[in-house]
Structure formats: structure tokens, C-alpha cells
Amino acid sequence: MTLSELKSARATAGSRYAAALTELRESLVDLAALDAALSNRNVDANGGEQRTFNLRKLPESLADLEHAEFAPSLRVRLADQIAVARDGYIGGFAS
Numbered sequence: 001m002t003l004s005e006l007k008s009a010r011a012t013a014g015s016r017y018a019a020a021l022t023e024l025r026e027s028l029v030d031l032a033a034l035d036a037a038l039s040n041r042n043v044d045a046n047g048g049e050q051r052t053f054n055l056r057k058l059p060e061s062l063a064d065l066e067h068a069e070f071a072p073s074l075r076v077r078l079a080d081q082i083a084v085a086r087d088g089y090i091g092g093f094a095s
Contacts, residue, residue: 014069014070015070017067017070018067018070021065024062025078025081028058028078029078029082031053032052032055032058032078032082032085033082033088033089034050034086034089035050035052035053036052036082036086037086037090038050039052042090042093043090043093055079055082058078059078060077060078061075061076061077061078062074062078
């Protein structure tokens with residue numbers, strides 16, 4: 001591989017990495033929030049706890065996966081994002 005090809009391959013890998021992290025964060029937040037909304041008795045009086053993540057074991061953020069160039073800022077607290085999304089789902093629920 002030439003230097004130019006290596007740089008191009010790195011840029012492609014970096015873009016893929018950034019996209020994968022975005023999808024991971026968004027899908028994790030959505031799934032945890034939907035699990036919490038479906039466990040809410042105001043949403044489903046007959047429902048129960050949904051199988052979900054062990055929220056105590058989730059990392060506070062995805063900061064350990066940061067990359068200086070392609071994913072430099074992943075320090076947003078997952079619990080905060082989950083709570084906002086959950087509240088949005090419950091607030092928008094119509095029986």
C-alpha cells in the first residue's frame with residue numbers, strides 16, 4: 001500500500017468507526033428508554049419489568065471509546081440521555 005492509500009483507508013475506517021459509535025449510542029439509549037417506558041404502569045398497567053440492560057453496569061459514557069480525530073467527544077452521560085428519551089416516550093404515550 002502507498003502512503004496515500006494508507007491515509008485513505010484510515011479516513012474510511014475513521015468514518016465507519018464514528019458511524020458505528022453513533023448507532024451504538026442511539027440504539028442503546030432508545031432500547032433502554034423503550035424498556036423503561038414499557039415497564040411504567042401508566043403505560044401498561046398489566047405489564048411488568050422488561051428485560052433490559054443492567055443499568056448499574058452500563059458505563060457512565062462511551063468516553064473510553066473516544067478517538068482524538070474521529071470520535072472526540074463521547075462524554076455525554078448515557079443515563080441522562082436514557083431518562084430524556086424515556087420521558088419523551090411516556091409523555092407521548094396515548095392509550
